[in-house]
Amino acid sequence: MQPEKVVKSRYVVVLMDLKEIGEFGLIDLIQTDAIQEPGTVVVGIGDDAAVLLPTPRQLQLLTADMLVEGVHFDLGRTTAWQLGYKAIAVNLSDIAAMGGVPRHAVISLALPRQIPVEFVVNLYQGMKEICREFRVNIVGGDTVASPHGLIINVAVMGEVEPTQLVRRSGAQVGDMVAVTGVLGSSAAGLDLLSLDNWAEYDFAWPLVTAHLTPRPQVKAGQLLGLYGATSMDDISDGLASEAHEIAKASKVGLRIEAKLVPLAPELKQAAAMLGKEPLDYALYGGEDYQLVFTIGREKLQALSAVDFGVPLTVIGEVTEAADGVKLVMDDGVEQELAPRGYNHFR
16 A cells, blocks of 8 residues: 555535536546456447356356444545455455356445545545456446435346355364455554554554454465365354354364464554554454355365465364364464354344
8 A cells, every 4th residue: 555545524525516527427527447357248338237248167256345434434434445455355355266267246335425526536546457367347337316324235146166166154163264465454444544653563554454454365365275174164253263264154163273373463563562462353353354264174285385475374273063163272272263253233
């Protein structure tokens, strides 16, 4: 993340309000550079519906996420560009968790009438940036006026080879549990953003970046599907919550070793300053958009020779369902790992 993309103001400089340009003028602005893979799109933005050309013999994936101002984001702590990037990223992470390739996005916005057009343009610039990175087409959506703040709803279509589809329900007793990347950085970054002087700390930048512009592990998800991961989930609500989701879906138990959970050095520095436990950020913080997966022991060695674009770390093993989901502390004591994490209605 570049420092100049972090702003204190609620909106960027006002040049023109939406009421001046209108809905169709806005559509004309945002459809530029929306298509990254034209060979898969017959009709894109501008008609009653998109017309797409699916790849033969591929399973179709569909996911959707909604971001609501005041619930998922604070416009005083993020730029429009960062918000747009993240709105797409969280959906690509869902496709990655199924072992799939993201193809097309549909974006719907509920916009306050007073929001500047430049804000919306910058929002789409962030969306288009990540879509360029992952070759995703923006093929449609909707825009409406909102009396209750900004709401962003993104739906993404993807594809996956039938033999490479990975669900939460395939974990087997004896499999190893592993994760991509490091965990807890996003939640620590969110806590740091509540400080007026967070930018003064060198360790804060990677954590704030992890929160504002998370990178979905699309390449890793595809390769894990290819190399035989038995179950997988993206870490949106915290490792503890996702571990329970895999255990429930697969009808197994999980045993996770606290000392093996990968934490960034910057996270440990931030936690010490904030007076919090570093591991709690990884277990319960959420919004890391890394992957937690299970895989047979015999396949682990093959993974070491593959470039996943991110480190893989074994953190535990799959056990019998009766054992439940356990966390093994550094002193060897086992304790129940509660399914805490972000929950909208808890």
